């Protein structure tokens with residue numbers, strides 16, 4: 001099957017049997033290794049990417065469902081090496097230890113911050129509840145996301 | 161920087177390394193019975209085996225996994241000791257064909273009686289190892305028990321006490337569940353064998369290859385890929401998967417990558433040792449603890465792996481953070497036909513600390529005292545002696561931790577007010593006090609001789625070369641900070657070499673809370689020594705960079721290699737188990753506030769306070785992250801993580817049914833850093849804290865549940881159904897329900 005995708009702002013076309021997992025296409029053909037496979041069954045969230053703005057588990061999405069849709073992976077967040085406030089906060093406030101959950105966590109957080117300017121602690125925890133982190137105890141992740149929300153508000157309210 | 165790569169998504173874990181031409185995927189065919197004799201291996205003749213590489217025990221030059229005892233084969237040959245024992249390895253370029261090939265292998269096994277838990281192993285009706293299934297025994301004696309006839313003497317001492325309390329406590333398996341499963345990439349060339357992958361201890365793998373392949377050290381190249389968590393699970397196990405990948409690579413002449421899926425990882429890799437402990441203590445009416453008698457039995461699983469060392473740390477922490485005048489602590493490990501247990505953060509201490517903390521809660525109940533107050537009364541302080549007779553020489557922060565945690569959580573007021581019951585929810589609070597020894601036990605560091613090199617590079621930069629790995633705990637950042645401070649340069653001027661046995665010296669394994677405290681101390685010395693040479697050579701008007709570049713131009717290279725020397729006073733007798741078990745301890749007090757649903761017995765930890773004496777927090781953000789992450793693993797162990805067994809098989813080898821805490825399950829953490837510096841620690845006195853936070857969470861949660869509901873639990877895990885049963889059986893202490 002021929003599938004046309006908008007991946008991190010670029011048009012990409014792949015020829016694939018429709019049931020191949022989006023995760024395999026991203027990590028294979030498209031060479032985007034950011035999303036990881038921690039479980040392969042929708043439980044860990046390390047494979048989280050945005051599909052038309054919604055976070056999904058790429059291990060559970062068939063490529064056949066993706067024709068004409070927009071995908072954003074962790075690689076699509078930064079501009080080159082320039083970290084977004086969310087990435088910077090995650091690095092500065094201890095939100096990433098071993099880093100294996102980080103790409104998925106960042107996508108889940110980015111999706112939240114796009115719809116909530118000032119998420120509460122509870123909203124943040126609910127937004128990343130599908131993303132398992134075994135290292136941090138989550139508190140540093142929650143703090144990172146709160147700091148990122150504050151930085152984004154400052155950016156959008158600041159002088160234009 | 162490493163941090164940036166992780167948030168950019170560019171960090172390369174082993175599964176992310178680009179595929180080499182002709183690379184094969186590797187897979188393992190395992191046993192299906194817990195114990196048996198292999199009669200034969202059949203490869204289905206109807207299957208097209210072209211393009212499939214097959215490896216069996218016959219292909220292993222020396223079929224031994226190098227560890228403490230030579231009991232574990234790389235591939236099982238004649239006898240099967242557990243259900244997930246590897247027997248055949250297969251590799252193929254095509255994943256689907258590889259799966260079919262695995263299904264085309266039949267292993268013919270004559271089943272034998274198996275021993276599946278501690279009780280049946282101890283009973284020894286079926287003997288599966290040695291004469292009686294017992295692998296290792298330790299005995300610690302102090303005071304009255306310091307006698308040939310230690311058992312009688314300790315019983316006499318107990319009998320002379322005003323209050324004697326006895327109890328039994330047990331704890332269960334725990335899976336590390338690092339989010340990156342285990343994986344290795346292996347290939348051979350004229351330089352020898354190369355393996356790159358997810359691991360904590362490159363030199364363990366190196367030793368494993370020397371032994372199994374009979375290779376010289378310089379023909380073995382072990383490199384760490386970015387590693388997605390370890391927690392001990394990637395201490396000894398990676399040697400096995402690396403050997404497997406390398407066997408397939410050798411036979412096929414290709415690159416071979418083996419990546420376990422989650423199910424295989426949970427099934428086959430090591431877990432925390434279950435333990436059963438019996439304790440009797442004697443104390444005065446006023447709560448002064450006097451006599452401890454304890455026996456701890458650890459379930460080793462099918463092979464010895466690191467069990468003797470785990471058991472050793474277990475018994476050395478068995479007396480808890482308390483002062484005992486007379487003590488007899490016996491530890492033994494037994495074989496069972498379950499996958500070998502191994503290293504996991506805490507390394508034996510969480511099991512015995514669970515037991516002693518729960519026991520003291522029981523003593524407090526007996527005396528009508530608040531348990532935390534009783535524990536605070538008996539805490540070890542500077543100048544006291546531990547059960548091994550070690551005199552604590554300082555950096556003893558137990559009391560300060562306790563007082564800060566009590567104050568921050570308003571512990572005593574909440575305890576006094578009793579459980580808060582609103583509708584069907586009851587809230588309660590509980591505490592644990594504990595300590596954890598930093599570095600290898602006893603003379604371990606002296607024998608290990610960990611080494612680190614610091615090189616001067618162009619532009620006045622420093623390169624740290626160390627076999628200590630970063631598995632997410634921040635080694636790279638903290639070492640860079642230590643070196644920068646020691647040299648008086650900016651941290652951006654320091655880099656950390658990728659740990660590879662070809663280019664870095666053996667710093668000893670990345671385990672035992674030793675990385676910052678022990679290896680960090682030699683990083684500090686080596687960096688200071690390089691800096692001293694630069695500054696000594698520098699001319700008055702010369703900048704650091706100019707002096708460094710000139711020195712390099714004159715000498716070609718400048719590198720300082722330092723070897724660890726433990727403090728000279730460390731004195732440990734391995735045969736009598738007496739003396740300085742660890743040069744120093746980190747101390748902590750955990751307090752959990754929980755809410756229990758009185759209908760379903762679901763438990764939520766609402767808030768969790770930790771006050772931890774870390775010596776000196778070199779990087780407070782990372783230090784807190786370690787303490788909080790460790791505490792959540794302890795909470796998971798207490799409340800939800802449970803391996804379900806049947807006939808030696810794991811019934812829940814998936815993340816769907818092995819339940820680790822999510823962000824919604826995690827409590828709010830209030831983490832207080834207490835600093836009682838250790839004079840030999842780097843950065844002004846840092847102590848090892850990697851394992852400490854694993855020790856106290858479970859007993860604090862259990863004490864809080866008891867406060868909330870009156871249900872007193874002695875056996876982990878504290879699952880709702882077990883709490884419900886216990887409450888119905890009336891194992892309650894205060895009759896709150």
Ligand code: FES
Pocket residue numbers: 036037038039040041042043044045046047048057058059060
């Ligand atoms: S790999 Fe997709 S949720 Fe775990």
Ligand code: FES
Pocket residue numbers: 095096097098099100101102132133134135136339388389632
């Ligand atoms: S940082 Fe390791 S799993 Fe989240």
